[in-house]
Amino acid sequence: MAIDLENKMEIMKGAKALMVALEKEGVKEVFGLPGGANLPMYDEFSRCNIRHILTRHEQSAAHMADGFGRVSRKPGVCFATSGPGATNILTGIATAQADSSPMIAVTGQVPVAMIGKDAFQESDIIGMANPVVKYAFQPRSASEIPLAVRKGFYIAETGRPGPVLIDIPKDVQTNESEMTFPDEFKIQGYHPWTDPDIIHVEKAIGMLLNAEKPVILAGGGTIISSAFAELQTIAEFLMIPVVTTFKGKGAFPENHPLSLGPIGMHGHAEANRIMTEADCVLAIGTRFSDRSVGTFEDFEKKLKIIHMDVDPAEIGKNQTTNVAVVGDVRASLRIMIKMLMQKAVEKTDETTWFKHVKETKEYWKENLKLHPGEMGAAKILRKLRELLPHQSIVTTEVGQHQMWASLFFDVIQPGTFFSSTGLGTMGWGFPAAIGAKVAKPDVPVVDIAGDGSFAMTENSLATAVLEDIPVIVFILNNSTLGMVAQWQRTFYERRMIGVDQGQCPDYVKLAESYGAQGIRAQSMDELDKAIKTALSSEVATVIDIPIDPEEDVLPFVAPGTSLADMVLPS
């Protein structure tokens, strides 16, 4: 590396410039897997301070970066080679996009002159990834790399976060160029934040104060913008009960008297009931997904909707609203609090509505029928909650266990629960837990898993063991693709096709074969011990908990129906 003193520009290779640019962004870890087209980047790991965490599949590298990004709120970085390496990370990128998670994915590409020639391991990843990235760059000369990285991080983490792809042809990695690392730049067509319109906030306050049965619906955006304190202040001040979307689970402490938990297809009975009775909803950072709201049509006539979101395109996309406040939701809520103070609005006392909410909560606590067995999902997850410190990070896989976690695992400390809620990617939870543990090594990290979903990325055990990242995998094992089985029982007259996973593999032996700890828990006593052992373990631990394959997730709101049509356990 030579330094051109006159211009204060450094001459270096593209691959070196990439690593320097990443270091300037504060990157300490990269998750990835090397191959032919990204070897020049990999060679630079020997000359920089960034730790490389090797994965056994590129999809897992992307999920690890995603988990890291959600927990640290800084983009996680993953590397993959061209062709199949790049297509393997697509699912991970799409998952991050669906859940607005900041990520930088760096792929190798065939040399510029080979692009379009169907070269070995060539794929048009820019074209393929376009609908699932927030933005994509393909530097065609080495000197473009530093700005692509700077802009990439800026785009990934501002406004509504999302994944950014940087695809670098191999010769662009190896070519030398004079490099400048600009701090300042302009992206003319990008306006990540709008200042909330005060008149709309005022209207929203008027609506909330005039409502008899107001509800706050907190979505994932509440967690992304860390608006926990603001949300709690408003809820407590106006005595408004809080429901969440599944992605917003844990935006509000779930042991709080005003908390009702998630609404939706597998929402809490009390949350779905109160939502259908409400006359005004303050929806914060949510896109009114079909899984959350079912269909509002049945009761939206009496429901006034206030929608706060950072993304103007979300306003009116899925749900017509009465008042919209566009801007960072934390900033919007702060303005709302300030205006409430200026107006000298008095703190609301216990209302009849609050009393009704309290009674509804108590009713369902007493009356929701749970699985009668010792190892029912509710009992298992409540045991985990009892033993797990509140600051622990919890991720989930996708399936029945995920919805049981939504129903029975209370998040006490806001922003400690993460799941693939938008794309619903099986295999997400375990690698995401590894990424989360890298971001926060001092707290326990648990992946609440099912056997079907865990099987998709179980080879990340190698990463957890070799890279010394001791996470806990908590498998509710019904030897079945349980959610599909439940739908076949419910909608297809018990014709069970393609759901039996057998006792294959033996997850205790599987864990041990990777050098991890495997524990089977078949009773509450064994489970108690297993969780305690895992929490004090220095290696990754898999707890395999056999459960009844016939247990359904209930309550259930069938697709296309209203939250009012909730099916309850019989």
Place this chain on the structure above:
Amino acid sequence: MWAILSLLVENKPGILFKITHLFRSRNFNIDSISVGVTENPEFSRMTITTFGDEKQVAQIVKQLDKMIDTIEVKHLDEHKTVYRELSIFKIKLSNANDSMEINKLANAYGGKVHDVRKGSMMVELTATPDQIEAFKELAQPFGIIDVARTGVAALQRSGA
């Protein structure tokens, strides 16, 4: 409703792909599209016409606006906009009078005649899409061999 959208975008490779991909992935339709560089070579102007109800059009505009490569997205009011499309018709000549008749028709619509030869002639017409449709209807009885249309180009009137 029929809507004219005017987009100022970065003049870079791949932008047209991204814009058209957005229409496809969001389940919107492109009725016509025209693209050309602006007075500033850094930018291109795209004019897209589309169909949708008011809510759909508002959503298209928001999604386009959200794209990082778009500098400006406008839903133009057609009454306050100059919009034209260029079309070229190749029309059959069967009878002795046909060329004269078509010439008259072209004149009535402000069109120009090209390439008159035995059996066919061409008419170039720059007009609104409605006028082009009307011309097409009147030319139909002669027999239209081919049509090429550019899609609409549009600019808002000053002070509008």
